[in-house]
Amino acid sequence: MNFFFPIAAAILQASSFTLDKVILGIRRINFKTYTAISFPLLFLIDAVIFLIIRPPFSFGLFAGINGLILFASLAASIITNIAFYRALKEDELGEMQTLSLLYSVPTILVASLLFADERKLIVIIPATIAALVVFWSHWERKHFSLKPKTFAFFAWFMISSPFIAAMNKVLLRSWNPIPLEMVRDGLTALILLPLFYGAATAHIPLKGRLLLVATNVLSALAWIFFYFSYKTSGVVYTALLFSLQPLLVYFSSIFFLREPFHKKKFFAFLIVIACIVAANILGNQ
Numbered sequence: 586m587n588f589f590f591p592i593a594a595a596i597l598q599a600s601s602f603t604l605d606k607v608i609l610g611i612r613r614i615n616f617k618t619y620t621a622i623s624f625p626l627l628f629l630i631d632a633v634i635f636l637i638i639r640p641p642f643s644f645g646l647f648a649g650i651n652g653l654i655l656f657a658s659l660a661a662s663i664i665t666n667i668a669f670y671r672a673l674k675e676d677e678l679g680e681m682q683t684l685s686l687l688y689s690v691p692t693i694l695v696a697s698l699l700f701a702d703e704r705k706l707i708v709i710i711p712a713t714i715a716a717l718v719v720f721w722s723h724w725e726r727k728h729f730s731l732k733p734k735t736f737a738f739f740a741w742f743m744i745s746s747p748f749i750a751a752m753n754k755v756l757l758r759s760w761n762p763i764p765l766e767m768v769r770d771g772l773t774a775l776i777l778l779p780l781f782y783g784a785a786t787a788h789i790p791l792k793g794r795l796l797l798v799a800t801n802v803l804s805a806l807a808w809i810f811f812y813f814s815y816k817t818s819g820v821v822y823t824a825l826l827f828s829l830q831p832l833l834v835y836f837s838s839i840f841f842l843r844e845p846f847h848k849k850k851f852f853a854f855l856i857v858i859a860c861i862v863a864a865n866i867l868g869n870q
Contacts, residue, residue: 611793621777634809635764693821695747699751
């Protein structure tokens with residue numbers, strides 16, 4: 586099993602999310618500003634990586650069923666982004682991020698149903714356990730209390746995420762992850778930038794601009810590694826190792842942002858590590 590790509594993706598994305606916490610605390614930077622600026626930046630970073638590495642790419646990839654799947658996955662991703670920020674207006678970020686952690690469960694189950702090469706119980710079982718443990722470690726309320734827009738986002742996200750993952754797996758049979766991310770980020774920027782243009786043109790302090798560049802460099806690399814993992818190791822194995830990401834965000838917040846230590850999250854981290862080790866040892870026997 587190739588654990589480099591998902592582990593690298595988890596570390597890079599955790600670093601990016603930690604920077605995001607700092608960025609969103611800077612004056613004049615809100616979620617609309619962040620979204621409107623981030624996707625054009627992601628496209629530019631992807632383009633630089635594309636020009637350096639020169640991965641295989643052909644405009645024929647846009648034709649036929651591949652083209653339809655590409656635009657379907659793009660539409661689903663954009664709807665998810667808009668639903669998230671629409672819900673965020675009336676709910677707390679922490680609760681929405683916690684709910685988002687559940688996406689791995691339907692993704693793992695649907696991938697195992699749709700693809701024969703994903704039906705490995707030795708990976709499916711620890712991946713599902715890890716996903717549920719991560720959710721448990723972040724859940725701090727005794728009951729669900731979802732506002733209407735948050736419920737709409739949560740329902741859409743849980744239904745669409747496994748099928749977005751499935752579409753990505755199919756696309757990556759012919760696409761290299763670098764041009765795939767470049768194309769999707771570019772098209773997303775073209776669609777979302779006009780919606781949030783006012784926020785994108787607001788004056789942002791120099792520190793905020795530099796941090797936005799830094800976090801998007803990390804995020805671009807993380808998603809490229811993430812999709813290389815989809816391509817080489819599959820959806821379920823990637824979900825298992827990527828379950829480390831929210832816990833790594835928590836630990837980096839302790840060390841760099843001085844947030845409090847929680848035994849529950851540390852215990853969850855140990856369980857996730859145990860699940861990863863067990864899947865790798867037993868899967869190689």
